Amino acid sequence: MSASPALDHVEAGAHGHHYTTTGLDSRKIAIWAFIGSECMLFASLISTYLIYKGRSVRGPFPHEACAPPACETALNPILNIPVTSASTFVLLMSSLAMVLALAAVENRNIPKLTTSDRILGSSKLWLWATCILGATFLGFQAYEFTSFVHEGLTIRTNLFGSSFFTLTGFHGAHVTAGVIWLGTLLAIDYKRGLGPEDAINVDIAALYWHFVDVVWIAIFTLVYLIS
Amino acid sequence: MAHKDPAPQGSHGGQAAHSAPAAGGHSAAHGAHAHPTWKQYKWVALILTLITVVEVWVYYIPSFVASKLFVPALLIMSAIKFAIVVMYYMHLKYDARLFRALFTGPLIIAVVTIISLLFLFGHIAVRLGS
Numbered sequence: 001m002s003a004s005p006a007l008d009h010v011e012a013g014a015h016g017h018h019y020t021t022t023g024l025d026s027r028k029i030a031i032w033a034f035i036g037s038e039c040m041l042f043a044s045l046i047s048t049y050l051i052y053k054g055r056s057v058r059g060p061f062p063h064e065a066c067a068p069p070a071c072e073t074a075l076n077p078i079l080n081i082p083v084t085s086a087s088t089f090v091l092l093m094s095s096l097a098m099v100l101a102l103a104a105v106e107n108r109n110i111p112k113l114t115t116s117d118r119i120l121g122s123s124k125l126w127l128w129a130t131c132i133l134g135a136t137f138l139g140f141q142a143y144e145f146t147s148f149v150h151e152g153l154t155i156r157t158n159l160f161g162s163s164f165f166t167l168t169g170f171h172g173a174h175v176t177a178g179v180i181w182l183g184t185l186l187a188i189d190y191k192r193g194l195g196p197e198d199a200i201n202v203d204i205a206a207l208y209w210h211f212v213d214v215v216w217i218a219i220f221t222l223v224y225l226i227s
Numbered sequence: 228m229a230h231k232d233p234a235p236q237g238s239h240g241g242q243a244a245h246s247a248p249a250a251g252g253h254s255a256a257h258g259a260h261a262h263p264t265w266k267q268y269k270w271v272a273l274i275l276t277l278i279t280v281v282e283v284w285v286y287y288i289p290s291f292v293a294s295k296l297f298v299p300a301l302l303i304m305s306a307i308k309f310a311i312v313v314m315y316y317m318h319l320k321y322d323a324r325l326f327r328a329l330f331t332g333p334l335i336i337a338v339v340t341i342i343s344l345l346f347l348f349g350h351i352a353v354r355l356g357s
Contacts, residue, residue: 024323032326036333043337047344085283089276095316096272103265210316214309221305225286226298 031204035211038174042215045170046222049163056158060151063227071152078153079224080144087140088220091175094133095213098182098206101126105194105202123194123202127186130209134179141172164223171219174212181205263315271315278304 020026059066059075066075104123112118119125145165148154155165185205188194194202263271282304285291291300314320319327 022323022325024325029325029329032329036329039330039333039337040340043340047341050341050345051348053349081283081286085279088279092272092275092279095312096268099263099268099316100265103262103268106262207317210312213316214312217305217308217312221282221301225282225301227292 025200027200027204028207031207035207038211038215042167042170042218045163045167046218049167049223052159052163056160058158060148060153060157060160062160062164062223075151078148078151080147081224083140083144084220084224087137087144088216090133090140091137091213091216094130094137095210097126097129097133098209101130102199102202102206106196106199108193108195124186124189127182127189131179131182131186134175134182134209138172138175138179141168141175167219167223171212171215174215178205178209178212181208262318262321267315271311275308275311278308 020029022029053062057070059071060078061070061075062079063077065077068074100120101123104121104126107121108123110121112121145168148161153161153164155161182205185194185202188198282301285297285300291297313330319330
């Protein structure tokens with residue numbers, strides 16, 4: 001330990017840490033600042049959706065049935081709540097898998113006495129689980145988008161289509177980026193193993209993943225459930 | 228095994244002691260703040276699932292959907308889920324104040340922006356203008 005805090009920062013930097021004068025890791029400050037800016041982005045997209053809600057002249061509509069002349073043929077409400085509820089559950093479970101992956105990375109050096117401990121303490125298992133659940137969510141979204149297009153709702157059909165596809169599409173893009181990010185962590189884990197010294201990198205990815213989850217919590221309520 | 232260990236886990240990049248990395252290595256440096264245990268993570272997941280089930284359940288009760296309580300109830304449940312994930316999964320409850328400020332500051336601005344825009348251009352504005 002050095003006598004002065006300044007020297008301690010130099011020593012910390014030599015060990016691969018990125019501490020600032022606040023005593024906090026610069027990478028973690030950066031991800032929180034990024035998440036803060038993402039709040040603004042999704043606020044603008046959500047407010048656009050809410051402003052245009054119920055103002056579409058022609059169907060299909062999200063929560064109301066559509067009859068001619070608003071639609072060429074009679075259509076049911078287009079949102080599929082059971083499917084979206086299932087995808088919401090999948091994303092919530094992916095967040096659980098992500099925190100367990102982080103805990104497994106943190107505790108890699110703790111001896112595992114039983115086979116079940118070794119399996120449940122495997123960061124690879126939980127990273128795989130998170131990736132698969134994230135990809136499953138994207139599969140649900142692809143199914144939803146495809147079925148909407150088949151029912152006549154595209155991004156150009158009406159105000160609902162434009163704002164809905166923009167909002168959920170941006171969210172889906174974020175989930176895709178998260179799955180790719182987790183895939184890179186998984187590749188590193190297979191190559192050299194993720195240990196406690198890598199926990200900050202996994203933590204940053206986890207923060208991003210959980211943010212994507214909380215955005216979906218808001219979208220699920222505001223877009224799908226409130227009619 | 229971690230999930231049997233009630234001891235909280237270390238955080239990453241939270242207020243790390245200035246001297247700890249050089250002196251004691253990673254765990255000492257990052258042990259200034261606690262994380263939830265595995266058991267708590269599982270309880271959090273269960274609570275989130277239950278709230279989601281209730282949200283979807285009330286959506287299928289026509290009398291409740293027609294009542295004035297429907298939208299506030301959904302917003303409250305959604306806010307609770309949001310807060311739980313942020314506090315426990317994102318560890319904001321256990322992390323440094325600066326992180327809390329970096330998140331809650333923009334979040335408050337975002338929420339105020341949504342409400343303001345709804346007053347300016349949304350259904351509320353249409354109703355007030357008519």
